[in-house]
Amino acid sequence: MIEVENLTKQYGTARGINDISFKVEKGEVLGFLGPNGAGKTTTMRILTCFFPPTSGKARVAGYDVFEDSLEVRKRIGYLPENVPLYTDMPVIKYLEFVGRIKGVSGKDIKKKVQEVMDDCCIADVSKKFIKDLSKGYRQRVGLAQALINDPEVLILDEPTIGLDPRQIIDIRQLIKNLAGRRTVILSTHILPEVSMICQRVIIINEGRVIAVDTPDNLTRKIQGSAQITLIVRGPQEEVAQKLGVVSGVSSIMRKTSSGDNVHTYLVDAMKNADIRKDLAATIVNNKWDLLEMRPVSMSLEDIFIKLVTEERTAH
Numbered sequence: 001m002i003e004v005e006n007l008t009k010q011y012g013t014a015r016g017i018n019d020i021s022f023k024v025e026k027g028e029v030l031g032f033l034g035p036n037g038a039g040k041t042t043t044m045r046i047l048t049c050f051f052p053p054t055s056g057k058a059r060v061a062g063y064d065v066f067e068d069s070l071e072v073r074k075r076i077g078y079l080p081e082n083v084p085l086y087t088d089m090p091v092i093k094y095l096e097f098v099g100r101i102k103g104v105s106g107k108d109i110k111k112k113v114q115e116v117m118d119d120c121c122i123a124d125v126s127k128k129f130i131k132d133l134s135k136g137y138r139q140r141v142g143l144a145q146a147l148i149n150d151p152e153v154l155i156l157d158e159p160t161i162g163l164d165p166r167q168i169i170d171i172r173q174l175i176k177n178l179a180g181r182r183t184v185i186l187s188t189h190i191l192p193e194v195s196m197i198c199q200r201v202i203i204i205n206e207g208r209v210i211a212v213d214t215p216d217n218l219t220r221k222i223q224g225s226a227q228i229t230l231i232v233r234g235p236q237e238e239v240a241q242k243l244g245v246v247s248g249v250s251s252i253m254r255k256t257s258s259g260d261n262v263h264t265y266l267v268d269a270m271k272n273a274d275i276r277k278d279l280a281a282t283i284v285n286n287k288w289d290l291l292e293m294r295p296v297s298m299s300l301e302d303i304f305i306k307l308v309t310e311e312r313t314a315h
Contacts, residue, residue, distance in 0.1 A: 001028075002023065004021055006057070008055045009046065017208075029198045030198060032044075033203045061153065074102075074151075076151050079154075083139060094141070098145045098148050116144040160172065200213065210307050226295060233261055234288030236261075239288060243282060249275055
């Protein structure tokens with residue numbers, strides 16, 4: 001659905017993005033991550049035909065963003081970070097206006113406006129002036145205008161920035177509901193957002209793509225060995241000694257202790273070793289109490305910081 005090949009954008013002597021390539025499949029929700037100034041907005045402005053690249057190619061639904069920009073624009077809905085709303089218009093009139101600009105036929109316009117208002121939960125404020133709406137409702141109106149022409153591709157730049165926690169949850173749910181129906185690129189620096197919404201992530205730093213994968217695969221690649229947290233009631237030294245010699249265990253660290261002889265351990269497993277069954281069996285056979293066993297995974301924030309730090313060190 002979206003193909004980016006060796007895309008570069010030069011601003012004088014500085015490069016906004018540098019030789020980036022990636023693909024987004026039809027119906028996929030892709031997270032686009034990077035620190036401020038990394039090149040996220042530059043990439044999205046090229047994909048939405050706001051300006052051309054210096055070199056490289058980008059295609060949306062088979063159309064080149066430079067040679068077939070009008071065809072690309074017909075197929076894209078764009079929600080920029082600062083939503084371009086005409087605040088002196090009522091919501092319904094604004095959406096009708098945007099729909100006509102985007103080529104929605106006169107006989108379909110009222111139906112389409114009603115559909116996007118229902119999808120974005122703004123029908124109850126349809127007759128209010130946009131200037132009188134809360135930030136959350138304005139963001140919903142912005143999403144509605146991006147959807148009005150029923151685009152195949154939706155590009156969202158920081159869609160929840162500045163919203164309160166309730167509004168953030170609502171907008172995230174709206175985006176999740178679009179998965180499968182539309183191809184979505186979600187640019188954000190709010191990492192939990194990506195974990196909740198996106199199937200795959202691209203991490204960009206200083207204009208270069210440094211990782212493309214699912215959050216789970218990135219965790220496995222970067223974390224290396226699996227880690228397991230155990231909470232066991234039993235003699236601390238003996239538990240640590242016997243669990244430490246279980247096949248597949250590379251190391252064990254005692255983390256915390258609490259009353260009633262309960263202790264927490266962090267166990268490192270050798271690569272590709274599943275040690276959970278043997279750990280549990282050792283605990284049960286020694287008549288200790290296994291109170292908790294859970295895997296320890298790196299958060300997307302941990303992955304992001306590690307990759308960006310390594311990238312800066314390398315350059």
